[in-house]
Each structure stands twice: as structure tokens, then as C-alpha cells.
Amino acid sequence: MCGLLGMLCAHDDAQRFVPAIEQALPCMRHRGPDDSGTWHDETAVFGFNRLSIIDIAHSHQPLSWGPEGQADRYVMTFNGEIYNYVELREELEELGYQFTTTGDGEPIIVGYHHFGAAIVEKLRGMFAVAIWDTRERRLFMARDRFGIKPLFYATTPDGTVFASEKKSILSMAETIGLDKEIDVRALEHYIDLQYVPEPETLHCGIRRLESGCTATVRPGGQLEITRYFEPKFETVPVPVDEQQDLYDRIAAAMEDSVAKHMRADVTVGSFLSGGIDSTAIAALAKRHNPNLLTFTTGFEREGYSEIDVAAESAAAIGAEHIVKVVSPEEYADAIPKIMWYLDDPVADPSLVPLYFVAAEARKHVKVVLSGEGADELFGGYTIYREPLSLAPFEKIPSPLKKGLRRIGALLPDGVKGKSLIDRGTMPMEERYYGNARSFNFEQLKRVMPAARPEWNHTDVTAPIYARSQEMDPVARMQHLDLFTWLRGDILVKADKITMANSLELRVPFLDKEVFAVAEHIPYNEKIAHGTTKYALRKAMEQIVPAHVLHRKKLGFPVPMKHWLKGDELHGWAQDVIRDSQADDLIDKKACLEMLAEHRRGETDHSRRLWTVLTFMVWHGIFVEQRIDPRIEQRDYPVEL
Template identity: 70%
Template sequence: MAVADDEGTRGKDVTQVCGLLGVLTKDSSAPGAAELVATAAERMRHRGPDEPGTWFDDDLVFAFNRLSIIDIDHSHQPLRWGPPEAPERYALTFNGEIYNYLEIREQLADEVGAQFRTQGDGEAIVAAYHHWGPDSVRRLRGMFAFAIWDTVERVLFIARDPFGIKPLFIATGPTGTAFGSEKKTILDLLETLELGDELDHRALEHYVELQYVPEPESLHTNIRRLESGTYAVVRPGARPHTHRYFTPQFPVRPFAAGSEQARYDEIADVLRDSVAKHMRADVTVGSFLSGGIDSTAIAALAIQHNPDLITFTTGFRRDGYSEIDVAAESAEAIGARHVVKVVEPEEFAAAIPEIVWYLDDPVADPALVPLYFVAKEARKHVKVVLSGEGADELFGGYTIYKEPLSLAPFDKLPTSVRRGIGALSDRIPEGVRGKSLLHRGSMTLEERYYGNARSFDDARLQAVLRDYRPEWTHTDVTAPIYARSRGWDPVARMQHLDLFTWLRGDILVKADKMTMANSLELRVPFLDPEVFSVASRLPVDQKISHGTTKYALRRALEQIVPPHVLHRKKLGFPVPIRHWLAGPELYDWAHDIIEKSQTDHLINKAFVRQMLTEHRDGVVDNSRRIWTVLIFMVWHGIFVEGSIVPQISHERYPVRI
């Protein structure tokens, strides 16, 4: 067994790491792969610039990049832990945070006499695994992707958190299995795994239709993602055996008479507890702050633990595309110091190649860009930020969740009548009021709803993709998810679908990738098992009610957030690409990407040019469709053609592209 790093980490312990990479070989060839794995790990140094290194034995290589947050002086990579009779039995690499690690350590010490050598959360993971087995992941309250190597049983255990906050890619070939926080590092290892780097055309169609690549797919056929709420067991020479340990359930429990306030108090209490635990760190914790209720609630609760809290927001100079003023008012109301980043069109466009490189797979959400810039600004002041992701999915925050109420009369009609209404809607000219209502009312929930981001209808999808196949539609993704929610109310089914699609495919990908690109850790207190347990029991009228969304959450936060945001409409970080793509800011930039892209065999560029022209001339708003294609073309230029080379630079370390 050997160690190769700058300091010699044999025998040290670990708390958390923000970038992990590993290879499990089938033929005891790990020592020969150590240098290759260490070199590949350099491409994710942004995830953990504080402490890089590698560790290996005969069968396995770990590479790691640590961003030190807890027990900075003593918890290092990798963790070597074991019971008294085998004190270095296990090795761990860990990306994330376990917020209830103190409680787990105390419980293990009391129940089985477990002993610990550090003050970090990493030992809690391994000790829990040793004493409670694979089901120990159910007891972890946090965000995580980790790998535990058992040197006695020669078995690898890898796991990902319930909601998919932290990523984990995996590839298995004839010579072994590679796993890592970033796909680009595994791309470097495909040859040694005896795998190719072919494009996954099915995943490409899903991306264009959904605007993200749904789990477990990636745009490379031989690289998949370990899904949220899943663990895998891998032995040398064998393929991973996966098991889903968490499936969100919505056991709705109607309020008893007079119990409404008690439920609102329960929501407030569980959020207070979650934020308190998410504030655990040995470094300064800040908070993102938009003009909405979610981030404001998190910041208002966080400042109770850190009176010197710094909040961060971003926006644009264009009217209607900034929440800077509202966020500043909120920061003043709760007593936080506030920092603002205004994004200009020129820096917006210039940053796209770098952002797409960090993403690994394309995500066609323009909000990525302001998030990247506000994270970059925040990193000048803090190492950790809190944010409000997940509140909409848990508490019913999307306006589209109101749709089942407006379409309820259609549900009472026979299927044949609904189909007739659908045929009638097809004959109504575009733009005529009521056409959309009739069209959507003619369909079942499974047919009409597959997330928040569809921009290409079937006709446009077929027009833009050279290899369009109707059997590769969104139902590939949604049908198995809907099958698990039969019998639930329609809003709960939509929430359940979004937890497995939009949340983990878009929201959490951009949150992780854009903050980690700046060596900044983002924590999401709403996405906590205890918070979910409370939110999942809410009936429909406590989500969509009184003309608003997140009704129960708003009631619970009445004494926590300032009045000016309590009932404010959701806006987030809006981006003016509709205007910019039609004007001097981005039109020429977009046209240039289309002309230079070597994707003619995949994309009908004539149709894309037509969409861009129609958009410029004001014929139709094609902005999201154009953006989806542009981001893929940039991705293809970086990861396939090599014609686009992002300018990646960090002051503290060199980055190999």
C-alpha cells in the first residue's frame, strides 16, 4: 500500500472533499494507474484547491481535491478509519457535508463505543457504515457523494445524497470502474478502461427537448451518473450493483380542525433547525439573496447564527431583469451586509465557454451565467454560501402547479371526448385565446407535464435534430417516475416528477457546478430530509391556495421574512437573452457560433439560422430554443471538436484543460 502526494497523507484523517476521483481495477493494477488518475484529477482542482493528493493500494486509486471547511487543521484526505482491531481498515474520499455528524458521532460512541481521532464529519460516515452497513446512508443528513474502500472485504461502496445535490459520474469497462465528481476527469480515463468516447444520441435528444441531460444519462454513452438517493457496491472485476435507498413519498395528511397554525409552526421550526445545522463550519458562511421568499428566509434564519452575515445578489441593468433593489431592501431589513454584482452583456458572452467547460454536460438555463458571476464575487468574501434551492419542489412553488385546478373539469370527461377537444384545438389558429387550454385539457397529466423547461414541440424537435427518433421522447424519462406515483393527487405527482427531473437535472447541477467553479461551497437547507418529511405531508390547499403558491410556507414565514417579500411573485435571476439575441448584444455572437460549429451531422443548422432570423425580426420568441442549441454547440466545440479552448485560470493553482 502506498501514498503519493505533497505531504504524504498516510495515516491522516478526513472531513470533506469537494472533488473526488477513483479507479477500481480488476487485476491489482492500481499502482500503475495512480499517476494517470492524479493527472486527471488536476482538471477539477477548482473543486478543492486547498489540499490535492492521491492514495492507492493494489486494487484501488483515490485522487482528491479538498476544500477545507470543517476541522481544517486535522481532517485530511483520505480518511483511514477502522475498529480497534483494524484501525485502518477503511479508506474514504468524500464530497459534501454531513450536517448531523455531531449527533451521529455521539450516538455511535454511546451505542457501540466508537472512537474518533478528528473533529470532522468524515469519520462519522465510515463509522456509521462499519456499524450500520449500507443502510447507514439513510441516517445521513446532508449533501454527499462519497466512496468507501474496505481493505479487508475488498469491496467499494459509493453513495449519493437523497436529492442529488452533489454529483457522481461512473464508467465501467473491461479493465475496471472509474468514478468521480466531474465527468471531464473520467473522460481522461476512458482509454485505460478500454472504452470509447462516443456521443449518446438518445441523451442529445433528451437534452434538446428538456434543456438538460436527465439522470442517469450523460452525453457520452460510456459515462453514466449514479442517481440521486442511490448507492452502489462494486468488487474488482465486477460491474456496479446499484440500490435505491430513497424514493420521495408524499403521504398527504389533511389538517385537522384548528391544527393549521401548529403545522405552520412545525415548518418554521424544522427550517430553523436545518439552517442551524447548515451553518456548521470553521469558516465564514454567507448567503445568496434574490428578491424572493426562499433565499430571504434562509438569510433571515442564518443571521440569527452569524450577526455579521454577508448576502450576495446579481442582476442586469435592463429594466425587469434585476432583483437587486428588492434584495438590497431585504438585506437591510434583516441587518445583513450586502454585496451586488451587475453582469454586463460583454462579460456574459465571454464567460460562456468557461461555464460550459465547468458544466461537463450542457444545461440550457441562462440563469447559469449570473449564478456563476455572483459565486465568483461571493468567493472574494466567504468560502460557503447558503441558498434557497428546493423550496419550490417541496412546498409547491411553481405556477404550473396550479394547472390541475384549472383543468379539473376536463378530467371528468370520457377519453374520447377529450381527444375530440384536442383535435378541435389543433384547428384553432395560433394566438387565439383558449387554444392552449383546450389542447392541454385534452391530455392526461402524464402526457402534458414533464417538467418546467420544454421549448421544442415535436415538430421543431424533428426539424432541428438530424437523428430525431420519436421513441426517444420525454416519456423515456418520465414514464417510470409517474408509475411510482399512481393514485397521488396531481400536484404531488408533479412535485415528485420535478424532484427526479428538473431539480436534479437543472437546478442542482447549475448550483453545484457554478459555485464549485469558483471554489465556493453552496448549501441548500430546504433540501434536508427532515424539512422534506414535513413538507411532503401538506395537502394541496396548503400548497396552491388563495391565489398564491407555497401557501403553507408563506404562512410559516410570516414572522421570519420582511413583509415586502412575503407574497412577492417568484422571479429568481432572470436573464434578458430574449432581447440580447435579437440585438447587438448577442445576435452576432450567436450567428458566429452557428456558422463555426462542426455539428452539421447532428443539428440542422439551416433551421437554427431560420429560428435566429425569426427571433431577430420579432416573428416569434425563439430565445430559449436558440439558447439550447447554442450551448450544445459550445459544448461540442470544447469536448468533441477541440475548436473552443476555455480560458480557465485560478490564482492559486494551474489548471490543465
């Protein structure tokens, strides 16, 4: 796990930008405190910070390689882990290639020489990679299928800059002539959805290479982007007498994935909450590490802690368990530094407990496994059951459905049946927008007067829906979430917050081979018998303790509603709003009114307030430069 930074220069004047790369590298030292290096020729500059996980003594980056007669033709920086690197190296050795390291990076660069861009199809893991071909004068970049690892880029007349973190590019803005103007449309999407959707960022000049995409660019040119991974969700009916075979295939895929994800030359632990996802991962990991350490976090407030259930799960699987309890004071104090690490705000309150449990875990291990992705792959969100309740509406002729919709619009809010009529007569493309939307347009205009009706969440969702026309309703929802909530919220916080603590997080559910099984599960095996992730639960019956098997997932719940209403965070929120200088973007008076309404208990504005508050803190750091995130340089042992 590492941080990469580089530039492909438009005018073969790379030497001019070497100092800027060297000066920008330290601002993401947290991604790789073990080693650092740079490389350049006349056209390209590569910089790298390394967190040593595999082949610790070797596999330094930037990594150069070339076939016989073309020494050092390719130069690569790579962030992530390739879990099938052993098998890939053996395949390439059989083709006649030789290796000088035992790490997972060299098979990528050798594989790129042999297979070209198709190497990404062979990679099983999480990655952001950049390879400069000095002979063809072409830069190749790629991200993993699900977007576990980030890759930002910016193109100016001086060339194309790319990095693991946006702040590295921002620190070079003056040198490369980058405009740091705020992207108001991306801000509207953020306020609407609680995250900035790919490929946008909150800066007009910086974008992200999307998940499952490759890109090529030549000196002075523009990126040519190609999507290599498009989930199909071609579900296959499963006869009753073949159901157990499905469950066995899921269990086998998960067993194999966790085994591969345990590959490391350092200690691997596991996050553990009270749900089936993290418990399944930890239970499988325990088979490969008898001394497994598990970690969880929670709050002192009753009903907002997974600590007791997680401890019970750890005891059941025989793992040593470590707990971090977070106070409201710690929570508020950590927010500025978390916003700095994030690059763009994410209005997910669970970011903060994740930060603290990651910091605690880093005292004991260098790698943790976690359960992200299970919901999107196996149908874990309760909303995925909605197509069942709305199925009768599918039989109603369109003219009659339109009439019902008009009737529903006349009914007062709160009248029984109004919501059902509204949603049942509304196309999925309009009613389902993922797991995050907390503002309707009227509420959005209240806090963001610059918002425009044409800037809507459908800007983000419509192109994704267009690619899922042939899928069943549940699969369409999963497909949408893979490209919105998963990569916009869940994986951003998973990467940025653990990396803030120089901790590598691995997600065995988001595995190429696991998805190959999950992609074909029919919807009735996802939402059967009044539950979610039914097939996964059946597959884990012999692996997960009984008290967790059918328990609702909570993750790291945060009492934000109560804290913003009470003394814990109300005063802090007032100060954030009053001190903010983002008046040209956000109506501070409207935000204070919302906070007062929430305090009085008139309306639960907690999600909307948190979205605005996190943006204001972000703005204070990156735009106003008024807030000091108090980032400390920390040194960790190379091995744990």
C-alpha cells in the same frame, strides 16, 4: 466540499493507474484547492482535492479507518457536508467507537462499519461518497437523497472509475480504454429538455449514479444499484384549527435546518434574490451570524434585475449586502469556461449571473446558503395550479373527453379555449413534463435531423410517473420535478458553478427533516388563495420582510430574448453557429434561420436558440477541442 476521483481495478494492477489518477486530479482542482492526496493498494486507487470547511487542520482524505484488530480496513473519499455529524458521532461513541478527528467524514466511515449501507438513512446533508472495504473487497458508493452532489462513473475491462466531475474520467479515457462516443439519444433529451437527465451524460460510456441511490461493485464486476430514497408525498388533510400548527412545524424545521447548515469553521454568507426562498434563508441565517454577508447579481436592463428588492431585503434583516452587475460582454465571454465547468451543457441562462455572483462571494466567504428546492417541496411553480383549472374535466366520461379532444385538435391555434381543451383532455403523463421543454418534435427535427420519434421526453418521465400513481395531481408534479428539473438543472448549476469558484453552496430547503414535514402538506396548502407555496409563506410571516412575502420569485432573470434579438448577443450567436463543427448532429442552416426569425420578431426562439448555442460551445470544447475555455488556476486562502 471537494472533488473525488478513484478507480476499482479489475485485475489487481492498481499501480498502473496511479499516474493517471494523479494527472487527472488537477483538472478539478477548483473543487478543492486547499489540499490534495492519493491512496492505493493493489486493487483500488483513490484521489482527492479538498476544500477545507470543517476540522480544517485534520480530516484529510482519502481517509483510512478500521476497528480494533483491522487497522485501515476501510478507505473513503467523500464530497459534501453532513450537518448532523456531531449527533452521529455521539451516537457512535455511545456504541463504543473512538474518533481521531472532529470532522464530518469520519462518522460516515465508522457508521458504514456499524450500520452497513443503511448509514445513508442516517446522514443529514449533501454527499457523494465512495468507501473501499479492503477485507470484503467491495466498493460502496452513494449519493444524497436529492442529488445535490454529483457522482459520475464508467466501467471498462480495466475496472470502474468514479469521479465528482466527468472531465476527470474523460482525461483518463485512453488509459482505461474508454470510448468517448457522443450519446445521440442523450443529446436528443438535452435538446428537448434543456438538460441531460440522470443517469445519462452526453458520452455513451459515462453515467451518473442517480440521486437517492447506493451502488456496490467488486473487482471486475458490474455496479449493483439500489434506490434507498423514494419520496412518497403522502399528504394529510389539515383541519382549519390545526393549520397554525402546520405553519409552526414548517418554521421550526426551517429554523433547525438553517442552524445545522451554518455549522462550519469558516465564514458562511447567503445568496439573496428578490423572492421568499432566499430571503427566508438569509433572515434565518442572520440569527446565527450577526455579521451576515448577502450577495446578489443583476443586469443594467430594466425589469431584469433583483438588485433593488434584494438590497431592501438585506436592509430589512440587517445584513451587509454586496452586488455584482453583469454586462452582455462579460456574459458572452464567460460562456466557454462555464460550459467546461459544467461537464455537460445546461441551457439555463441564469448559469452565467450565478457564476459571477459566486466569484464575487468567494472574495468574502467560503460557504453560501441558497434557496434551491423550496419550489419542489412546497409547491412553488405556477403550473402546479393547473390541476385546479382542469378539475372540471375529471368529471367528464372518457368517451366524451376523447370527442372533446378531437374537436380541440380541429380548432386553429390561438382560438380561445383550444389550449384549455387540449390540456384538460390530455392525461397528466402526456401534458406535464417538468419546467424545461422548449421544442416540440417538429421543431426538434428542424435542428436535429437525427432525432427519432421513439426518443422522447417520455423516456425520462414515464418511469417516474409510474411510481406516483397514488399521489394527488400536485404531488405528482412535484415528484416528477424532484427527479427531472431539480436534479437535472437546478442542482447541477448550483454545484458546478459555485464549485468553479471554490465556493461551497448549501441548500437548507433540501434537508431530510424539512422534507419530512413538506412531504405531508396537502395540495390546498400549497396553492391556496391564488398563490403558490401558501403554507411556506404563512410559516415565514414572522421571518420574511413584508415586501417579499407574497412577491413572485424571479431568481436571476436574464434578458436573453432581447440580447439575441439586439446587438448584445446576436453577432456572437451567429459566430457560434457558423464556426461549429457539429454538423453531423445539428442543422446549422436551420439554426441560422431560427436566429433570423428571432431577430425579425416573428417568433421568440430564445430558449430554443440558447439550448442549441450552449451545446455548440460545449461541442467545441469537449469534442472538437477548438474552443479554449481559458481556465485559470486560482489560489484562495484556506480560511475566510
